[in-house]
Amino acid sequence: MALEAELSCPVCTDLFSDPVLLSCGHSFCRQCINAHWTSSSSRNCPVCRQVSPQEPVSNLSLRNTCESYLREKNKKEEKDGEHECLIHGEKIELFCQNDEEAICATCKEHEHRWHQTQPLHQAVRQRKGKLKAVLRPTENMLLSLRNGAAQDxxxxxxxxxxxxxxxxxxxxxxxxxxxxxxxxxxxxxxxxxxxxxxxxxxxxxxxxxxxxxxxxxxxxxxxxxxxxxxxxxxxxxxxxxxxxxxxxxxxxxxxxxxxxxxxxxxxxxxxKDICPYYPVILNPNTASSDVSMSNDLTSVTSCVNRQDEPNPIPLHRSRMVLGSAGYGSGVHTWDIEVGKSRHWSLGVCFGSVDRSIVQILNPANPCSWGLRRNGDLYSFLNTQINFGMMEHPQVVRIKLEDCYDKKRGWWRNVSYFNADCNCLLATTSQLPTGMELFPFVIPEKRSGPLRVVPAKVTLKIEQVEEDRSFLERHRVLMILSVVLLFLVLCAFAYRLIY
Known part of the structure; x- marks a missing residue:
């Protein structure tokens, strides 16, 4: 690079092209010095500013040097473009099919004598063809995406x-x-x-x-x-x-x-009157085309066809609509207003490991638990046993809680209450633990809207109590007193014995 800098014109900074020599001894491209003199209207040197009254003469020696340097540079670039064998220093022109390795002719005669080989360009052409074949489905998918025909x-x-x-x-x-x-x-x-x-x-x-x-x-x-x-x-x-x-x-x-x-x-x-808090927010992406949902995502009703654009993802055939979040361990309670509707289903279900909507939203799935009303009769999902109620609830309270005993260990219960009087309607026991349970509602064809009831929000104001209880303030002292009393009793017993 240092030599190339020495062979570069000070004006254009490229290799000299038809170099000429001025009387001051500096050289320039003929075109560069003429352009400089034309723009400056004076015949001074761009480097030393010395006036050159005489016409510049061709610098033949410098031109020959530049041409030689350019030829050597082109040869080096051509040579660098060829790969040489690291062992023999020869041009790599073959491909060993056994070792999947590019080799030279000497490698073929020695290390790869008994291997199947082929010309390098032929191996490249074959493998490029295979890549194009593998890439073709991706190209077709990209074309479909661009044309708007693909599902994505x-x-x-x-x-x-x-x-x-x-x-x-x-x-x-x-x-x-x-x-x-x-x-x-x-x-x-x-x-x-x-x-x-x-x-x-x-x-x-x-x-x-x-x-x-x-x-x-x-x-x-x-x-x-x-x-x-x-x-x-x-x-x-x-x-x-x-x-x-x-x-x-x-x-x-x-x-x-x-x-x-x-x-x-x-x-x-x-x-709070205009900003209610809802313990359950429904997921509109789980609603089928014949279910209409309110803008605040808290109410659903059965309809002939929704006004919104249909969901392109294939969904379940039932009208089951899931909550947007699942519940883990602990106690969780929410109310669903069913009104005077005589046909509805409420409950909880497991989310699958891969969160596949089609697997989740199936009321016949053994991983779904719920209470269904059909006219005057009630039943649990996945059962054929019907039972009646003394009073039909207009608001159903659903309570999900963990239970434990020494024999069975941990399990979960889901209970249904009449929220108006907090009377127990039914309970489903022995729900497995370890996964989140998602609330769901199913508005049947003849049902009215099912609405999540807002929860009452209370602000708990905590005050710092400066005076702690006697036990808290003297806990350490009491422990030391008990230990000291124990030691005194031990010493007294020792003296009585010995």
């Missing part, structure tokens, strides 16, 4: 539609929140202005009273001398009158704490 393309289009609908709903929900906050802000500012107006009115009223008194005294002072002196004491008493201290208390000021105290919390309490 339909899913992509459906995702775009879902994103647009969801974005619209998000904006609508936030618009409601913004309207609520704006209304609450205006209401509180109006209350503040009303109080300020009331306080200002009271102050103005007091000022009017005092102003009338001052004016009255001044008018009395204009009386004739005899009258003034006769009424002097009364005028003096009127002049000395001031407002009682009670009328100049803190109540005359704006009650800022009433407007700002726990402001965010108070607004949050009001927002």
């Amino acid at each position: 393309a339909k899913i992509s289009k459906y995702n775009q539609s879902q994103a647009q609908r969801t974005e619209k709903r998000i904006r609508e929900e936030f618009k409601k929140l913004q309207q609520f906050l704006k209304k609450e802000e205006e209401s509180r500012i109006a209350a503040l202005n009303e109080e300020e107006k009331e306080k200002s009115g009271q102050m103005k009223k007091k000022m009017d009273v005092l102003s009338d008194r001052v004016r009255e005294v001044e008018e009395r002072m204009k009386d004739d001398d005899i009258t003034f002196l006769q009424n002097y004491n009364g005028i003096m008493n009127r002049a000395r009158y001031t407002l009682p201290d009670s009328e100049l208390s803190l109540e005359a000021l704006i009650d800022v704490s009433k407007h700002m105290g726990n402001l965010k919390y108070q607004v949050w309490e009001k927002m």
Whole structure:
């Protein structure tokens, strides 16, 4: 690279092309120096700025040197493009089929004498053909995706539609929140202005009273001398009158704490009415085409056909709709409002290992447990035993909990209650543990909407207790006392024995 730099023109920084020599001794490409002189309108050297009155002469020696360097460089590049055998230094032109290795002619005569070989270009052509054959299905799939004919393309289009609908709903929900906050802000500012107006009115009223008194005294002072002196004491008493201290208390000021105290919390309490918390959120991707779901994903009903674009993923034939999250260990409770509907199914089911929707959503699956109502009769899923109820619930409470005993170990129960009176309706026992259970609802053809009931949210305010109980404060002392008493008793027993 250092030699190439020496053989490069200072103007274009490339190898000299038709180099010429100036009177100052510097060389340039003929085209480069002519262009420089044309643009600068003076015949100076671009390097040393010395004027060259004479025409530049060809630098034959430099031109020959550049041409030789260029030839050697091209030969080296051609040689580098060929792979040589690391053992014999010869050009690799063969391919050993036994060892799957590219070799040279000398390798063929010695190390690979008894192996099957073929020309290198032929081996490359065969293997490229195999790769093209393997790649052809991928190319066909890519073509289908580009044309929108493949299933993945339909899913992509459906995702775009879902994103647009969801974005619209998000904006609508936030618009409601913004309207609520704006209304609450205006209401509180109006209350503040009303109080300020009331306080200002009271102050103005007091000022009017005092102003009338001052004016009255001044008018009395204009009386004739005899009258003034006769009424002097009364005028003096009127002049000395001031407002009682009670009328100049803190109540005359704006009650800022009433407007700002726990402001965010108070607004949050009001927002609970428009921002309910639902313990179960339904998954719209698990709903079949004949099930309609509310925008907040908490209510489903049977319909002829949904208005939304159909889901491109093949689903189950039943109307089972799953919750968006499963429940592990612990106690979990949620309420489903069934109203006066006479046909519905509620319960829980396992999610499969690979989360395949088709495997999950099957009420006949032994990994599904639920309670079904069909008219006036009730039954458990996967059973043919029917039973009746004294009172039909309008809100069903489902409770999933862990149970344990020494003989059977751990298992899970799912119980169904009439939420209005918290009366037990039925229980399914011996559900396996170790996997999440997903809530589900099934709106039958003749049923009304099934709706998740919002849970009551309470804020627990924790206070730090400075005074702990006696046991907590003296635990260490009590332990030391017991140990000391034990040692004293041991020593006393030892003396009695010996």
